[in-house]
Amino acid sequence: MMGKAINVLVCLAVVFGCQIAGTNRSEAKENMKKTDAKMSVATFAGGCFWCVESDFEKVPGVIKAISGYTGGFSENPTYENYGQGGHVEAVQVFYDPAKITYAGLLDIFWKHIDPTDPGGQFADRGAHYRSAIFYHDGEQKRIAEKSRADLEKSGRFPKPVITEILKFTKFYEAEDYHQDYYRQSPARYKIYRSGSGRDKFLKQVWESDEGQARPKPGGKYRKPDNSTLKKKLTPLQYEVTQKCGTEPAFHNEYWDNHREGIYVDAVSGEPLFSSRDKFDSGTGWPSFTRPLEPGNVVEKEDKSYLMNRTEVRSKQGDSHLGHVFPDGPQPTGLRFCLNSAALRFIPKEDLEKEGYGEYLKLF
Numbered sequence: 519m520m521g522k523a524i525n526v527l528v529c530l531a532v533v534f535g536c537q538i539a540g541t542n543r544s545e546a547k548e549n550m551k552k553t554d555a556k557m558s559v560a561t562f563a564g565g566c567f568w569c570v571e572s573d574f575e576k577v578p579g580v581i582k583a584i585s586g587y588t589g590g591f592s593e594n595p596t597y598e599n600y601g602q603g604g605h606v607e608a609v610q611v612f613y614d615p616a617k618i619t620y621a622g623l624l625d626i627f628w629k630h631i632d633p634t635d636p637g638g639q640f641a642d643r644g645a646h647y648r649s650a651i652f653y654h655d656g657e658q659k660r661i662a663e664k665s666r667a668d669l670e671k672s673g674r675f676p677k678p679v680i681t682e683i684l685k686f687t688k689f690y691e692a693e694d695y696h697q698d699y700y701r702q703s704p705a706r707y708k709i710y711r712s713g714s715g716r717d718k719f720l721k722q723v724w725e726s727d728e729g730q731a732r733p734k735p736g737g738k739y740r741k742p743d744n745s746t747l748k749k750k751l752t753p754l755q756y757e758v759t760q761k762c763g764t765e766p767a768f769h770n771e772y773w774d775n776h777r778e779g780i781y782v783d784a785v786s787g788e789p790l791f792s793s794r795d796k797f798d799s800g801t802g803w804p805s806f807t808r809p810l811e812p813g814n815v816v817e818k819e820d821k822s823y824l825m826n827r828t829e830v831r832s833k834q835g836d837s838h839l840g841h842v843f844p845d846g847p848q849p850t851g852l853r854f855c856l857n858s859a860a861l862r863f864i865p866k867e868d869l870e871k872e873g874y875g876e877y878l879k880l881f
Contacts, residue, residue: 561652563608564631565639568699570609573630578808579618585692601646624665625813634677641714652686739788739834758859759837767802770858779865786835806854
């Protein structure tokens with residue numbers, strides 16, 4: 519029936535003095551576990567909990583994800599009877615709010631479910647497979663409602679977004695054989711995941727350039743037309759973001775910037791990285807250990823210059839940002855090596871007036 523996703527990041531070669539490869543996610547996870555006191559919890563239902571758990575476990579900033587049952591009236595439900603007790607399959611996500619926000623988790627959640635399906639998720643049918651967000655406090659409720667409204671307004675889906683936002687009550691952990699199923703039974707999990715239709719649907723909605731994969735014009739973050747871009751961007755910004763160019767090392771705006779704030783896409787304005795995760799890599803380009811909003815950063819295979827590399831692009835602006843490499847510091851071991859020309863820095867004192875007030879709490 520369900521399953522949990524694999525934790526792999528890519529491994530690749532050298533370009534412009536940098537190297538690319540995958541990171542050891544289990545090592546990163548162990549490093550993040552040491553601050554239990556700083557953990558926050560979020561609870562999501564998105565159909566098969568094997569899949570939801572696996573998708574969240576690979577997100578930087580997530581410490582652990584646990585499969586279970588919630589939302590019903592019966593006590594101590596089991597896999598055999600949880601549906602009869604009104605419960606849904608759900609996952610509790612324990613995360614470090616200094617590394618990923620609740621809004622960031624919601625963005626990941628929307629991109630791994632069908633929020634328009636009232637009868638289940640993909641091949642799994644029935645009310646016990648429906649999607650839902652279970653808020654733990656008023657702030658989570660507010661952020662979840664705004665996130666759902668933004669998704670509805672984006673025009674991403676032709677049907678209404680019906681995912682429920684419900685008050686969290688009690689969570690019951692699922693049986694041991696359901697935990698980390700994608701690692702315990704990888705072959706069975708892959709067969710289930712492939713046959714469920716989940717990935718095919720998600721690829722069609724979020725990765726295709728056709729039809730519904732495009733947000734409606736007027737969405738919060740979007741890419742202007744080419745003529746507008748040429749007026750808005752400097753020649754260097756246009757060369758970097760639109761033609762995959764590279765700016766000179768040590769001769770760019772942010773390589774040595776030490777101010778607190780966030781970095782957004784110069785094209786679309788979508789939030790990308792935080793000064794909290796910036797470090798001096800010695801390469802002469804701004805470098806970060808992780809994205810501020812993982813859902814806004816897309817990784818793509820890059821075989822240019824006769825090398826295998828991992829390119830980093832923005833989700834809505836589709837801007838070329840740079841590349842990601844495996845030689846960064848802990849806790850991720852990653853180095854997102856970016857072009858200053860693809861970014862716009864917003865200092866913490868300007869976040870509110872620039873429309874990014876939700877990130878003030880990071881500082």
